[in-house]
Amino acid sequence: MNIRGLGAALAVTACLLTACSSGGDGGDATSSKATEYTIWDPYPQFDDSSDWVKLLTKCGTDAGVTVKRTGYDTTDLTNKALLAAQQGNSPDVLIVDNPVVSTLAEAGVLTTTEDMKIDTTAVSPNLLAAGQQGGKTYGIPIGANTLALYYNKKVLDAAKVDPATIKDWASLTAALTKVKAAGKKGITFSAIGTEEGSFQFLPWFWGSGANLTQLDSAQGVAALTLWTDWLKNGYAPNSVLNNTQTTSWQEFAAGDFAFSENGTWQLANAKKTGFEYGIIPIPSQAGGTAPAPTGGEFVTAPVQSDTGKYPTTQKIVSCLTSADNALTTDTTLSYVAATDAVQQKQVAATPELKVWVEAVKAAKGRTSDDLGTKYPKISQPMWGAFQAALSGSKNPQQAMTDAQAAAGK
Amino acid sequence: MTSHVETLVRTRGSSRVRRARGQWAAWAFLAPVIIYLVAFYAYPLYRNLDLSLRHYTVRSFVQGDAPFSGVDNYKTVFSDPTFGPALLHTMVFTLVSIAFQFAIGLALAVFFTSHFKLSATLRALFLVPWLLPLIVSASTWSWMLNSDSGIVNYALSIFGVDQINWLTSPDWALTSVIIANIWIGIPFNLVILYSGLQGIPNDIYEAAALDGATGWQRFWRVTFPLLRPVSLITLLLGLVYTLKVFDLIWIMTKGGPTDASTTLATWSYRLSFGNLLPEFGPGAAVGNLLIIIALFFGLLYIRRQRRD
Amino acid sequence: MTKPLKTTIGVILTAIMLFPVYWMVNVSFTKDTDMRADPPHLFPFNGTLEGYRAVLDQQLPYLGTSLLIGAGTVVLTLLLSAPAGFALAKLRPRGTGALNFVLLIAQMIPGIIMAMGFYAIYLRAGVLNTVPGLILADSTIAVPFGVLIFTAFMSGIPDELINAASIDGASKFRTFRSVILPVSRNAIVTVSLFAFLWAWSDFVFATTLDGGGDYQPITLGIYHYIGNNNQQWNAIMATAVIASIPATLLLIVAQRYVAAGVTAGAVKD
Secondary structure, three states: OOHHHHHHHHHHHHHHHHOOOOOOOOOOOOOOOOOEEEEEEOOOOOOOOOHHHHHHHHHHHHOOOEEEEEEOOHHHHHHHHHHHHHOOOOOOEEEEEHHHHHHHHHOOOEOOHHHHOOOOOOEOHHHHHHHEEOOEEOOEEOOEEOEEEEEEHHHHHHOOOOHHHOOOHHHHHHHHHHHHHOOOEEEEOOOOOOHHHHHHHHHHHHHOOOOOOOOOOHHHHHHHHHHHHHHHOOOOOHHHHHOOHHHHHHHHHOOOEEEEEEEHHHHHHHHHOOOOEEEEOOEOOOOOEOOOEOEOEEEEOEOOOOHHHHHHHHHHHHHHHOHHHHHHHHHHHOOEOOEHHHHHHHHHHOHHHHHHHHHHHHOEOOOOOOOOOHHHHHHHHHHHHHHHHHOOOOOHHHHHHHHHHHHHO | OOHHHHHHHHHOOOOOOOHHHHHHHHHHHHHHHHHHHHHHHHHHHHHHHHHHOEOOOHHHHHHOOOOEOOOHHHHHHHHOOOHHHHHHHHHHHHHHHHHHHHHHHHHHHHHHHOOOOOHHHHHHHOOHHHHOOHHHHHHHHHHHOOOOOOHHHHHHHHOOOOOOOOOOOOOOHHHHHHHHHHHHHHHHHHHHHHHHHHOOOHHHHHHHHHOOOOHHHHHHHHHHHHOHHHHHHHHHHHHHHHHHOOHHHHHHHOOOOOOOOOOHHHHHHHHHHOOOOOOHHHHHHHHHHHHHHHHHHHHHHHHHHHHO | OOHHHHHHHHHHHHHHHOHHHHHHHHHHOOOHHHOOOOOOOOOOOOOOOHHHHHHHHHOHHHHHHHHHHHHHHHHHHHHHHHHHHHHHHHHOOOOHHHHHHHHHHHHHOOHHHHHHHHHHHHHHHOOOOOHHHHHHHHHHHHHHHHHHHHHHHHOOOOHHHHHHHHHOOOOHHHHHHHHHHHHOHHHHHHHHHHHHHHHHHOOHHHHHHHOOOOOOOHHHHHHHHEOOOOEOHHHHHHHHHHHHHHHHHHHHHHHHHHHHHHHOOOOOO
16 A cells, blocks of 8 residues: 555645644654754653653753653553654653663664763663663663562551561561451552562562572572462452552551552652551562662653754753752652762652662662563563462462463563 | 234335435445545554564564564464463453343333433433543442452442452453443443434334233334344444453453453453563454454344345 | 332432442542552541642643544534435445445454554644544544444434425435434434544543643543552542533433434424
């Protein structure tokens, strides 16, 4: 089919219908003197009056251009970015969830930081790793978040559990047993069959010493057995199978649960619950802090047909990730900064962030270890495995064996 | 029943306006819609077919240089262990949903044809579920069906029923999404069938009353046959729309646990959009299978229509 | 059955049907800390207006856009589908089987694929992120439906009516306008209703084709409360509640109109 001809015919039809208004933001970005730069981000919760959008506008103004910003739902943004790239309509700056960076890089949508001359030296290597593939870096983190355990002090006190004693899986499970015996609920998390569930499973998976390239190792099975036994013994509710992280937070906020596995971003909400809470790192099986996955977004610069736009794009990206601005943004998002220097400032301002800064230092990117786009092919069977085991359709060993078979294909 | 009714029933829509004269005028009436269909459906349809016949990676999707791979994507789909269950769930989901939606919709439509106080307002209120964005209505259902804090389990516990894991047990997940889908589909059936009933003129009922038909006889011998064109189209459209449903299931269960509520539509969505690394080829292939299934029923409908 | 009894049964049935809607209203007033209370709270005692405050601050412009898009979609759908329905039902040119077939296939194309196709077209035509563009896209959900519904309803109109008109020397177009359309009131209201409702609740087209627009419908407005890590459920539900009020009123009016049309004897042989 002759698509161009069809396109032209449609353009005429469309013109008739719209009196040829030129409201589109596409196709007109071919001149190097373009003064409108588009930015897409996954923060639809922020409107034009928010600090975030004000910062974007300011960074644009400083670079001598106007900024047109659009916030998309985060799950929607990947498709949107691919589709726009296919049609040559990529935004100038794209802010995406870190595991998506490798997919977009693989698709050839993103420029490297080297090409763009963006300085990434100050960024903690474990955070930057999520945006690296084949020795190249495709963006710079705007900040990071990770998972830890929130606890409800009142519930623990009633069950006579001292959170400081929780150092490994055994002591955690023992604490849950006591909580249940005291008539309260144990722990809630999100084991939903999406990337969100994998994100929540990884601290336990990695905390057992397992490796993503071998899902059905003894350690991997042990991690899944831990979750499955919690459910079987009534330490965790059945609803975790369908919980998003928000749902599991709401369960915790109702006040009956002792623990909730949740992220840095819930800090602001934690203050609103009206009960005393605390935070401990997620323990590993043998003791010590388990590596949790890094969450948070990367600022990236998609490839443009008009390379003359890059110097201005570089200015905007540098502005967004500069120390002062990163501090503002990370405070707004309730994230931990990606650089040492800013992290120290954050802790100085808010001492309770210390736990989180420690957690982020121990954290690990999902697509790190040069897994890149292999990660999604592992993550999907992995969430299939914990869904199967938790719903009782398979035992943990079987579930992980099947998952490994699917991932290895 | 005797002659009055039967003649009236038979004369309706049986003869047709002479063909030859109408040809040009007919095409003139159809022209706008035909142009519209070509302009707006041809490209997406072509694109879906093209997607399913090429080997797409994210890279070739963006660069537009995916190699032609024939029916490979279809082979991949057929040999996938998800295929069997997804097909079965699609059939169960569709048939059970439609049967209940239609029966309940028709019963309500008949009920609302008699004019009692508030009937118009109540009928309008029945449509409110349609006004809600699906993300809201589907989330509300998963809220109510939550295993631990859901209102449904709470109500059941009053009667001594144990906790049912509506959305999280492989035995119940499909049932739960079907219940929610029936709820969403009732207004559609009610509106169309109600309007269809309104199109049946009173004189036929009067004639039937003269013949001494009871209410039940009247329904089966007059209402139901006269409602046939509208019933058939309602069922067909219901089928097409139900086959397509993915967002409701996606929001409530993501097709899980372990594919227990995965239909072809949710599977297609998951392949193309539900993962960090989209697989557009197989996703489009599953989508095309759905189109073929709908076509089959469409053919049945058209044959039925011809015979009438 | 007596009429008061019917009213009672009607009210009970409606109450059952609308229970999920009540639950949505309940959640819209609930504080975060009570949302997953076990056992659940049946009434939002000790509730919050936080959700509504957020919505009234931010959502009213979206509501206006949605109404505009809904109305536009209705008009476009009727203009295209009513004449086609008449032709298919009463004039029956050769090849209508094929056309019916195409209409069916058209409805089977997944919305997201349609949206991706439109994106490419709209980008080149410069109608991306515009209201008319979105109206055009939304109408594609309703037009095939409209044609099929008009065909089904109009084939029930007795041919004598049309024959009588053509004996009077009326052209096909006049027959259509002054004979067919007036008796097709029910079909018109039905199609309008669904065209409106689909446009009102569409999300896929809105996000793909109007995601960066200055005027966006209410389904995108909800995304103010769906952040990258957290969702503000009371505000999401409150948006749905507020958005459904004008549309519900519209429905009640439309329903009365159908009823009035019928009792006035609009359909007569």
